[in-house]
Amino acid sequence: MLTLVAIVEFPVGAEAAGQRYEDTVLALLGRHGGHLERRLRGTDGQTEVHVIRFDARAGYEAFLADPDRAALRAAVGESAPTTRVIEVYEG
Template sequence: MIDPGEAAGLLLVAIVDMSPADPARGRQYEDAVLALLPRHGGTLERRLHSTDAHSEVHLIRFESRAGYDAFMTDPDRLALRASFAEAAPTTRVIEVAAPHP
């Protein structure tokens, strides 16, 4: 576990699997949700798409754990999740440590 007091903040890898029924709609959801990151001190450092367009990998940094917690409970993010319903992707988030130079 990364110490929340680290200057580098919180570094996360999100593995996103689109709904098989509508992967394009899942990407629309991700576009909208990722746009909310800056309001919580979050930055999308990298977004990679699988060759079959059914999965993505995101490298996301937050200034603090509190920012990540606020992002997760953001009413706009929750409303998007509800409005996309079954088309919203499933996501697995892994906290990682940045390599030291």
């Protein structure tokens, strides 16, 4: 099991586009053994925090390489959010 926290930041003025992108990309998790545990939105409207679990690291790597994900990111262009991913464990 692999647990990740993703800190997602939307460009100013592109919050709605960024949230639509995240809605679509997060829907792809299941095809790679991923599960969205929590999706939290910052009170600033600019930030989201996702807690995501994958059955295996290979699923996360497949998610990153998913051509549909890459196409969505290319389509969003400069409105795409920036994301910092941290591998975590419960302890």
